[in-house]
Amino acid sequence: MNSARSNKDAAALAGLLATTGVLHFVAPKPFDAIVPKSLPGSARQWTYLSGVAELAVAAAVAHPRTRRIGGLAAAALFAGVFPANVKMAWDWRHASPAKRAIAFGRLPLQAPLIAWALRVSR
Secondary structure, eight states, X not given: OOHHHHHHHHHHHXXXXXXXXXXXXXXXHHHHHTSOTTXXXXXXXXXXXXXXXXXXXXXXXXXXXXXXXXXXXXXXXXXHTHHHHHHHHHXXXXXXXXXXXXXXXXXXXXXXXXXXXXXXXX
């Protein structure tokens, strides 16, 4: 992959992570709702912690000197939030068709997100 394409890919990934990270603080309730109950502490604590993680990973991906570790961290983060996506799909299994499509559509989306993060890490 050429350098310009690689930089655009990294910038887009950093932008996605930063946007989602900010949303954890601006509108935390939807994130609280998908925190698995098996985690210790409050859902809000996990929402804020994951928001901080997304912002930190976004910063690492954005900077060329830390991009490799940032891409690897993004891949790990995308894998780590998969249980929340499973919880959302389970919780919304009887919701409207649109909500079910969103919830179940998020599950296979994790694979290309992980692949994207790994590509950025190279």
